[in-house]
Every structure is written in structure tokens, then in C-alpha cells.
Amino acid sequence: MKLKAFIKAGLLSASTLAMATAAAAQDKAVRIVGSGASSGVVGIFGQNSSAAMAAAFDKINEEGGVKLADGSKAMIETEYYDDRCNAEEGISVLRRIASTDALVAIGPTCSNVAEPLFGILQAQVDDAGDTGLQFPVFTDVAIKGGLAGISEWVFRNTPSEAKMYDDLFAWIRAEHPDLKTIYGGVEEDFAHSRFTWYEVMKKAAEKHGFEVVGEAQWLLSDTNFSNQARAMRRAEPDVVAISAHPFTTCGMLREMSRQKIKPKVLVGLTSSSSLETLSGCPDEAQGLTIPTSFAPVNDNSKAAAEAVVAKGGQMDLHSASAWENAMILKEVIEAAEIEGTPASVEEDRRKIRDGLAALTEADGLLGVNVRQPDGEAVKPFVFVHAQGKGWEVLHDPKS
Amino acid sequence: MDFYFGLLQIFGVHTLLGLSAYVVLLTGQVTMAQAGFYAIGAYSAGAATAMFGLHILPAVILAGLVTAGIACIVGFPALRVKGLMLVVATLAFGEMVRLFFFNLTWQVERGGEMVGPNGAEGFRAIRYFPENGWEVWHVTVFIWIVVAVIMAALWWMDHSRAGAVLRAVGHDETAAQSVGLNLTAVKVGAMTLGGFIAGVGGGIYAHTVTHIEHGVFGVLLATFAIAYPILGGLGSVFGTVIAVLFIQGFLIEGLRFVGDWRSLLFGALIVVAMNLRPHGLLGEHAPNLRRIFGREKTEREALNTKEAK
Numbered sequence: 001m002k003l004k005a006f007i008k009a010g011l012l013s014a015s016t017l018a019m020a021t022a023a024a025a026q027d028k029a030v031r032i033v034g035s036g037a038s039s040g041v042v043g044i045f046g047q048n049s050s051a052a053m054a055a056a057f058d059k060i061n062e063e064g065g066v067k068l069a070d071g072s073k074a075m076i077e078t079e080y081y082d083d084r085c086n087a088e089e090g091i092s093v094l095r096r097i098a099s100t101d102a103l104v105a106i107g108p109t110c111s112n113v114a115e116p117l118f119g120i121l122q123a124q125v126d127d128a129g130d131t132g133l134q135f136p137v138f139t140d141v142a143i144k145g146g147l148a149g150i151s152e153w154v155f156r157n158t159p160s161e162a163k164m165y166d167d168l169f170a171w172i173r174a175e176h177p178d179l180k181t182i183y184g185g186v187e188e189d190f191a192h193s194r195f196t197w198y199e200v201m202k203k204a205a206e207k208h209g210f211e212v213v214g215e216a217q218w219l220l221s222d223t224n225f226s227n228q229a230r231a232m233r234r235a236e237p238d239v240v241a242i243s244a245h246p247f248t249t250c251g252m253l254r255e256m257s258r259q260k261i262k263p264k265v266l267v268g269l270t271s272s273s274s275l276e277t278l279s280g281c282p283d284e285a286q287g288l289t290i291p292t293s294f295a296p297v298n299d300n301s302k303a304a305a306e307a308v309v310a311k312g313g314q315m316d317l318h319s320a321s322a323w324e325n326a327m328i329l330k331e332v333i334e335a336a337e338i339e340g341t342p343a344s345v346e347e348d349r350r351k352i353r354d355g356l357a358a359l360t361e362a363d364g365l366l367g368v369n370v371r372q373p374d375g376e377a378v379k380p381f382v383f384v385h386a387q388g389k390g391w392e393v394l395h396d397p398k399s
Numbered sequence: 400m401d402f403y404f405g406l407l408q409i410f411g412v413h414t415l416l417g418l419s420a421y422v423v424l425l426t427g428q429v430t431m432a433q434a435g436f437y438a439i440g441a442y443s444a445g446a447a448t449a450m451f452g453l454h455i456l457p458a459v460i461l462a463g464l465v466t467a468g469i470a471c472i473v474g475f476p477a478l479r480v481k482g483l484m485l486v487v488a489t490l491a492f493g494e495m496v497r498l499f500f501f502n503l504t505w506q507v508e509r510g511g512e513m514v515g516p517n518g519a520e521g522f523r524a525i526r527y528f529p530e531n532g533w534e535v536w537h538v539t540v541f542i543w544i545v546v547a548v549i550m551a552a553l554w555w556m557d558h559s560r561a562g563a564v565l566r567a568v569g570h571d572e573t574a575a576q577s578v579g580l581n582l583t584a585v586k587v588g589a590m591t592l593g594g595f596i597a598g599v600g601g602g603i604y605a606h607t608v609t610h611i612e613h614g615v616f617g618v619l620l621a622t623f624a625i626a627y628p629i630l631g632g633l634g635s636v637f638g639t640v641i642a643v644l645f646i647q648g649f650l651i652e653g654l655r656f657v658g659d660w661r662s663l664l665f666g667a668l669i670v671v672a673m674n675l676r677p678h679g680l681l682g683e684h685a686p687n688l689r690r691i692f693g694r695e696k697t698e699r700e701a702l703n704t705k706e707a708k
Contacts, residue, residue: 039659082658087608087615092405092652095535099402112612115523119609122529132529133401150523189501189614194519 028074030066030340030348031102032057032329034322035093036109036141037085041220041247044276045141046109049322050080051313052304053106056326059307066330069337076330085110090117098135101345103338104352105137106325109318111144111191121151125353134346136353138329140321143270144192145199148375155356157321157328157369159379161200161270164291167397168383169201169208172239172265172289179264182210183237185228185252187244188217193269197243201267205241213237218248225255233261241267246274250281257284265289273384273391274316285386293379294320294365295393301365320365328362367398404539406652408607410643411542415600416620417627417639418549422593424628425562426586427569429482432473432489433624435496436597437604438616439466442500442516444602445611448527450507450515455527455606459545462602463595470594474587493621501613521612525605542603549596553636565589597624630672632679641680645672 034053038046057076060066065073081097083090090113097105108114122132132151139148139156148156172179182205187193202212214235216228229252232240240256240263242249249272266288268277273290294317296302304323305315313319332355338348359371367380380398384391416437423430440462447458477488506515516522528538556562567575568585576582605611623646630645631638650668654661672680 039662043659082655082661084662087610088409089651091608092402092409093655095402095405099400112521112614115521115612116608116610119524119526120529123526129532130529131532131534132526188519191520191612 028065028068028072028340029077030068030074030333030338031077031100032326033078033097033100033102033105034080035083035090035097035105035107036080037113038080038082038109040084042085042109042245043082044274045271045318046080046082046107048308048313048316048319049107049109049140051311052308052315052319052322053078053080053326055304055307055311055313056323058311060326060330067334068340070339074340076326083108083110083113085113087113087116090114091120094120094133094135094137098133101342103136103333103345103348104329105135106140106322106329107137107142108139109141111142111147111195114139114142114144114147115150115191118147118150118154121153123151125152134349136349136356138325138356140325141318142192143318144195146376152357152375153353155371155375157325157362157364157377157379159270159291159293159317159321159381160376161196161291162204163378164270164293164381165196165200165204166207167381168267168289168291169204169210171383171395171397172267173208173210176238176265179238180209180211181213181235181237182239182241183213183232183235183263184215185232185240185242185244186215186217187220187248189219190245192271193243193245196269197241201241201243205239210239216252218244218252220245220248222248223251225252226259228252229255229259229261232256233259237263239263239265239267242272243269244272245269246272246276246280249277250284253281253284253288270317275314278386278389278391282386282389287385287387289383289385289394290391291381291383292317292391293381295382295384295391297366297382297393297396304365324362324364324369328356328359331362332356332359401535404535406648407539408535408542409647410640411539411546412600412604412607413623413627413643413647414546414640415549415596415603416624417631417643418553418636419593419595419597419600420624421628421633421636421639422553422565422589422596424625424633425565425569426589427572428478428586428589429486429625430477430489430590430593431486431618431621431625432470432477432492432590433593433597434616434618434621435489435493436466436470436594437601437620437624438496438500438611438613439469440598440601441605441611441616442503442522442601443598445522445525445605446505446515448606449522449525450509452509455531455541458527459599459602463599466598466601467591467595470597471587471591473594474590475583478583478586478590490618490621493616493618497613497616500616519613521610522605523610525609525611527606529609538607542607545599545603549599550636550640557635626669628679630669630679632676632681634679634682638679638681645680 036046057078061075065075081093083093090108122130122134137154143158148154186197268288268290273292277285296305308315336351336355338351362369370378382393383395385394420433443465444458444462447453503516504518506513627642628639631642650665
């Protein structure tokens with residue numbers, strides 16, 4: 001009798017202890033907050049990133065959360081702030097995030113927000129003379145080249161467009177040796193699209209022997225492209241490269257179709273390899289070739305894409321980065337052995353920053369992402385082209 | 400706490416932008432040039448500190464003076480037209496300034512790096528404050544000292560002959576001219592003063608965000624500039640401050656949590672506010688500070704006591 005009572009008491013104590021431990025684990029939480037444009041013209045990018053982050057953190061939490069320094073597990077809490085692609089709002093949002101117990105921020109969406117936002121951060125770590133904000137930012141979407149160099153608190157998991165377009169034009173040259181001329185179309189007032197044409201696409205095309213026979217410029221809010229298309233038609237280019245976001249890319253493609261401009265190869269901006277382009281101009285976009293760091297080509301990427309769709313978003317190269325950032329941060333948090341307590345917030349932020357700075361490689365959805373010393377990344381990519389209602393892989397440079 | 404200081408910085412620079420339009424609106428002129436002046440101030444002050452190593456104070460004053468000079472030059476031809484024509488003329492000026500900075504590339508080497516406006520890429524690394532050890536609250540105090548000085552100067556002007564002259568022109572140009580007022584001088588003077596304030600505001604703005612580009616200084620900013628004093632009321636300088644708090648504090652920051660609905664509510668609440676307070680949130684007349692601080696009552700009571708004796 002005594003033995004039975006002793007066993008019962010033991011079982012009861014053990015189960016109570018187990019429940020208490022589980023409850024304690026569930027009570028523990030670390031906060032990783034997202035920010036970006038989830039409203040306005042480019043709001044779809046922020047909405048997709050928000051959905052991808054939420055889906056990734058759900059997956060991490062379902063698998064038990066993240067391991068802290070004391071061996072306990074903590075859930076990841078997240079929320080997403082809208083900065084409407086406005087610099088002042090972006091800075092305000094980051095200051096708000098930094099004033100909470102959030103350990104790191106994922107964002108922003110727009111390069112024109114990223115530049116001022118990175119500018120208010122401390123430029124060099126441990127520079128006592130620099131009173132800039134000391135808060136780690138891990139960027140998913142803002143893709144304009146070279147921004148991570150602004151501050152050592154900034155890390156980006158955006159693909160290297162220089163490498164992507166260099167490979168793309170090399171491949172086009174090899175596949176179509178008869179093509180000689182290229183015509184550029186650029187959304188002139190958007191930092192990313194402008195930078196990509198003048199500093200990336202144009203230079204890569206010239207490097208691989210294409211003669212630039214003209215350039216057409218328009219603005220993000222433009223709706224009429226007839227003059228630009230007319231000039232393009234007169235130039236009779238073999239290749240047309242459009243460095244613009246989905247909204248004006250579609251406007252230009254429709255006008256090109258109306259004026260019967262049919263280049264032999266049509267190249268688009270990385271950001272346009274999304275569903276917005278295919279839903280905006282499905283017929284005119286057929287054949288549009290774009291390098292992208294996301295395509296559902298393996299089990300991991302397919303599962304991730306499904307999880308994001310279940311959260312109400314779409315997976316593209318930008319939201320894929322948000323997903324990857326979440327997964328990379330889990331690894332960094334566990335490797336850095338953060339405390340996850342209110343008293344250790346500053347110290348934990350620094351550990352995460354140092355952890356991100358120390359990374360040389362990280363697992364991504366398409367393979368290994370190489371981390372650069374300046375905080376940038378070189379990610380695996382494929383060339384896709386619009387076929388029917390989706391993007392199909394045209395070529396894998398690794399193959 | 401830095402978040403709230405950051406918000407106060409935004410309120411401060413937007414108040415300066417609104418006050419720059421307030422001065423011109425007093426003369427009855429609706430101008431959309433303030434965003435252009437703000438841009439000139441931002442680029443001038445940014446160049447002064449980031450490219451030539453000036454202290455922030457002379458840089459901001461220099462930006463104000465440069466902008467005032469340009470505003471004065473612009474004022475002469477622009478103020479020959481009235482009403483909608485002036486709106487169109489000043490809008491065109493604002494766009495001209497924006498496109499000028501869109502195309503302006505002028506960089507110098509500092510510390511092994513090229514610094515300065517780089518066309519559509521914008522003007523990066525205007526980091527005077529963090530590089531010189533200014534904490535966020537230092538910057539906030541600096542901004543609000545500038546705002547307070549300008550508000551006090553405008554308040555004093557409003558209660559002097561100069562203010563009466565501006566309002567006289569604003570109420571009835573013909574009557575003002577008939578009593579010998581030089582309309583051109585008054586209007587150009589207001590435009591110049593407005594340009595100075597916008598230049599100072601833009602100069603400070605550039606340093607709070609560290610990176611500026613042409614796209615910031617578009618029609619939307621020009622609309623905000625005139626919306627602040629109109630929404631707040633032209634009775635006094637305080638109307639502009641109240642409107643800035645309402646728009647930046649409540650509509651933009653306060654409603655951030657409503658997500659996509661914020662932009663819709665933004666417009667709707669401004670329409671509601673204008674309908675409920677058609678002459679502005681603080682109305683057409685300056686608030687009676689004596690009544691607010693109770694001095695008027697005390698004096699009246701003293702008078703009553705004296706009469707009773």
C-alpha cells in the first residue's frame with residue numbers, strides 16, 4: 001500500500017514537474033519584429049514578407065521554438081509594422097521596435113527607406129564617438145546594391161543582382177550568339193530599378209558584347225508608355241531589358257504589344273518575377289526572362305511556398321528571403337546562446353549582431369547562401385521565364 | 400524613450416514646414432513651392448556639413464539664407480499671378496527643384512569616400528548628429544529650440560504692424576493697396592520669410608534622416624505644407640503645431656495599428672475635421688493667452704473689487 005502510494009506520488013510529482021517545465025518553456029518568448037511597406041503601391045511586397053515571416057516562425061514554434069543559453073526553449077513572437085515605403089516612417093518604426101524587447105528586426109521593403117534607416121544606425125561597432133542606434137537589422141527585401149556597407153549593424157539576405165545579371169547576359173550571349181543590340185527601359189524614380197539598370201543590367205549587357213541602342217525612362221506612377229515604346233520600336237533592338245516593378249513593367253509590356261514590338265529576348269527586373277506581373281499582364285509577359293533566388297524547385301521550397309500561401313501571402317524572391325531570415329536567425333540565436341530575459345536584451349542584440357557577422361554560410365531554400373564580410377549575401381539563383389500562368393525554370397546556372 | 404524623441408523630431412521639422420506656408424498664407428496666397436524650398440534647404444545644409452565639415456548651426460542658417468534668396472527671386476514673377484494660377488506656378492517651381500536634384504551629381508572626397516548628391520541615388524551619409532556625439536534627445540532639444548525661436552518670432556510679428564500688414568493684404572488686396580501698402584513688397588517679403596523657414600526646416604530634416612532624395616520633396620509634401628496651417632487655422636502659429644500633432648501624431652503614428660485602413664482613415668478624418676472646424680482646428684483668431692492663464696479673470700476681479708469700493 002505504502003509502495004503504491006509512493007509510486008502514485010512520484011508519478012504525480014513527475015507529471016506536475018513536466019507540465020510546469022512545459023508551461024515555463026511556453027512562457028518564454030523572444031521577439032523578432034518585421035517592418036516594411038504593407039500598404040500603398042508596393043504594399044504587396046510587405047504583405048508577402050509578413051506572411052512568410054509569420055509562416056516561418058509558426059514552423060519554428062511548432063518544432064519547439066528556439067533554444068536559449070540555459071537550455072530552455074522559447075517561442076518566437078512576431079509582428080509587422082507598416083512604414084508605407086516612407087523614410088521618416090521607416091525610421092520611426094525602427095526606433096519603436098528598438099524601444100521594445102525585440103532582439104532583431106527583419107526589413108525594410110524599400111531601398112529608399114533602407115538607406116536613411118541604415119544611416120541612423122551606428123556605422124561601426126564599438127565606435128564610442130558614434131551615437132547611432134545599436135540594433136541589428138536583417139534585411140529581406142530592399143535589394144539596391146551595396147546598402148549593407150552603411151552600418152555594421154546591417155545584414156542583408158537579398159540576392160546579388162550583379163552576379164545574377166552577369167550570369168544571365170553571359171547565358172543569353174551563349175544561347176543567342178546572333179543577338180547584338182539591347183534597349184533598356186527603366187523606372188527612373190525608384191532607387192532599386194534605377195540602380196539595377198544603370199549599374200547592373202547595362203554594364204553586364206555591355207560586358208557580354210551587347211550594344212545599348214537606347215534607353216526609355218518612366219516613373220513609378222506613369223500609366224502611359226506610348227512615347228517610350230515608339231522610341232524602342234524605332235531602335236529595333238534584339239533584346240529588351242525592363243528594369244521596373246510589376247505595375248509599370250506590365251504597362252510597358254502592354255504598350256510594346258500594342259505597337260507590335262517583339263524582341264527576341266525580353267529581360268525583366270528581379271522584383272517582377274512575381275504573381276503580380278502574371279496577373280497584371282499574363283499574355284504580354286509570356287517569355288519574360290528573369291533571374292530569381294526563389295523558385296519552387298525542391299521539397300523545401302515547395303513546402304515553404306505552401307506555408308506562405310496558407311498565411312495569405314505569396315512566395316517570391318523577396319518573401320523567400322524573409323522566410324530564410326527567420327530560419328537563419330533561429331540558428332544564430334541558438335549558436336550565440338542568448339539569455340532571452342528582459343535584463344539581457346542589449347547583450348542579446350549584440351550577440352545576434354556578432355553571430356550574423358560571423359556567418360560565412362547559411363542554408364537557403366535553393367541551397368547554400370554565402371555570407372559576405374560586408375553583410376551582403378550571394379545566393380543561389382535560377383533563370384525563370386513566364387510560361388502560361390506561372391514562372392518556369394528556364395536554366396539553372398549551377399547545372 | 401528614443402522612439403518618442405524621434406517622434407518629437409518629426410513633429411518639429413513638420414512644424415517648420417507648416418510655418419513656412421503659414422507666413423505666405425497670411426497674405427492670402429496659396430503656394431505649393433514650400434516642398435521645393437524644403438529640398439533646397441535640405442541639400443544645402445547637407446552639403447555644408449557632410450561635404451564641407453561645417454557645424455550644424457551655421458549650416459542650417461546658411462540653408463535658410465540660401466533658400467530665402469531663391470524664394471525672393473521666385474517670389475517676384477510667381478506673385479504676379481493669383482489664385483489657381485499661383486498654385487500652378489509654384490507647383491511647377493517645386494517640380495523644377497525636385498528634378499534639379501534628381502539630376503544633380505556633385506560629390507567630393509571625404510575620408511576616402513565620395514560624399515554628396517548623386518542624382519536619383521540621393522544624398523547619403525548626412526550623419527552630423529551621430530558622428531558628433533549627439534544623442535537623440537540632444538537633437539530633439541535642438542530642433543525644438545529652433546521651432547520655439549521661429550514660433551516666437553512669428554508670434555511677435557503677428558502682434559506687430561508687420562503682421563497686421565500681412566493680414567490686411569490677405570483679407571482685401573484692394574483695400575490694402577488703397578491705404579498705400581506695396582503689395583509686391585509684402586507678398587515677396589512673406590515668400591522670402593517662408594523660404595527661410597522652409598530652408599531651416601529642410602536643413603534639419605536632412606540631418607535627422609541622414610539620406611535625402613528627390614522623391615521625398617514631391618507634390619505630397621507640398622500638400623502637407625499648406626494643409627498644416629489651413630487645418631490648424633490661420634489665427635495663430637499654434638494652429639500649425641496642432642495640425643502637425645493631429646496629422647503626424649494621430650493620423651500617421653497613432654493609427655499605424657489599423658494597417659491598410661490607415662490611408663483611408665487619413666483622408667476621411669481630415670475631411671471630418673475640416674467639416675467640424677471649417678476655419679481650422681484653432682479657428683481664425685489667436686487663442687487668448689490671458690484667458691488661458693487666468694490673468695484676464697484676475698484683472699477683471701480686481702477691477703470689480705475696485706469699483707465695489
